[in-house]
Amino acid sequence: MTKHDRKNPFLSKIKEEYCISENSGKETNHYVFDIERSGLRYKPGDSLGVFPENDPELISLTINKLGFYGNEDVEVKGVGKIELRDALKTELTIHRAGRKFVVAVVGKLPEGDEKNKLNELLEDRDKLEEYLNVRDCVDIINENPDVVFEAQEFVDTLQNITPRLYSISSSPKVHGDEVHTTIAVVRYENFERKRSGLTTGYLADRMQVKETEIPVYIQATKEFILPKDGSKDVIMVGPGTGIAPFRAFIEERERTHSTGKNWLFFGDWYEESTFFYKDEWKEFMKRGSLNKLTTAFSRDQKKKVYVQHRIEQHSKEIWKWIKKGAYFYVCGDKEYMAKDVHETLIKIVEKEGKMNREKAEEYVNKTLMKEEKRYLRDVY
Structure with a gap:
């Protein structure tokens, strides 16, 4: 049987989804992932790694804002040649801008106040984190509309999507070929645009129960485990x-x-x-x-x-x-x-x-x- 891990995740489907925070002002969901025939094994204390996809609306907005078509061929580290739209769907982080993108923008700006302001941000880690925490690439281009990128040049400023880890809320002795998770959906609004967490939004808004294939793997823990001696409190x-x-x-x-x-x-x-x-x-x-x-x-x-x-x-x-x-x-x-x-x-x-x-x-x-x-x- 093929071994599934972070480099070779298993394509799981969610069997069941339900909200456990009705009428609270929060959105916390219980998800049941199907791992039958996956060969995946886990224990209490382990986490489930989930690979998300970017929001199609954000992908189109990003492509349009940067003046691309979406069918441009680009090289993505660890992936190889791929069409831009596909790269932005499953491979690259676009829901939040990174330092590398800001550096590239600064390099394209003429001398002046905006360039100086961004350079100052780049020298202050805390202020840069605060700035990036509420902006994606579209926001930064909106603030600097004269900046132009080639498709490959843009892709080279982006980070690969990393999986999100969620504590497993089930015992395999009870639930067999299932992994249960308890996930709070992140939603917020910045610059008059509604947004959501990359993975939590994907699961809550775009995942279809029993249909969508989601790459997952088990992140084992060595420390956060139950005592071997069951008589311990x-x-x-x-x-x-x-x-x-x-x-x-x-x-x-x-x-x-x-x-x-x-x-x-x-x-x-x-x-x-x-x-x-x-x-x-x-x-x-x-x-x-x-x-x-x-x-x-x-x-x-x-x-x-x-x-x-x-x-x-x-x-x-x-x-x-x-x-x-x-x-x-x-x-x-x-x-x-x-x-x-x-x-x-x-x-x-x-x-x-x-x-x-x-x-x-x-x-x-x-x-x-x-x-x-x-x-x-x-x-x-």
Whole structure:
């Protein structure tokens, strides 16, 4: 059987798609990918790599704005000769401009204020990131309408499309030849144009269930794994789509008859509309496969409450679990949530373990994370 990986992805179809955030103002979907006869194997904690396609409207807009026809032959690194429109469909990133494109634009501009402004941006990484974060190539050409590119010249400024990784939310022991994912659709508006995330928009708007072939592969994890000893307790912190791997963890722990206790912390905006997999958690609790479920819904009351606040409220019990050998997992937002949870965990160790700050940091950062590998994170 052919081995499928990032270089040779499997063409999967989505068997099922449904929204798990109805009436919330958010768009979070559950997707079931069919991997039957693919030879793909995965475990809880792994991710699914998904190769997207660019929006046909954006492709046409880009081609027209740059004065191309779309049938020009171009050379794409790692692909070879291909028609421009096809290259922009599956190979090259156009939903967001890159530094190389700005450098090329600057090289074509006459001396003056606009050239100086872009040169200043190129020298400041943070400001350049801010500038590029809200612009694609069309936006930049709109701001610099006299700049002209040849097709190959334009293609040479673009980056190849990279696959997006999504935490798998299913156990293969339960779902066999399926991979489940939990994906928040990104939508926004810049310069009076509605836009979406490259992959999330592709799946939500252009993918046809049971029809569209989507290149996928498994990105295995070496670190973010369940303990080999099923008698170990686990604490899982997964707000928002960070819940995904823990659905897989609990399915796996139930199916393998693991005797360790499971404690899940989940948070989002509203209990009514963003309590992802609520009915499933209730069933797991009825069957004794989920021992504790602690939630934080930030917008259900005036004062916002997040998972780190709930963790702090249960500091004594969390410390007892940790001292007895429990594993502590965190999945989700790297920028804010994971940092806040990390700080809260240090405070719990400091308070309940009766350590000073330095010793508490050493226990969390060195003992738990590096030596015992009982504090594991999958953050993005």
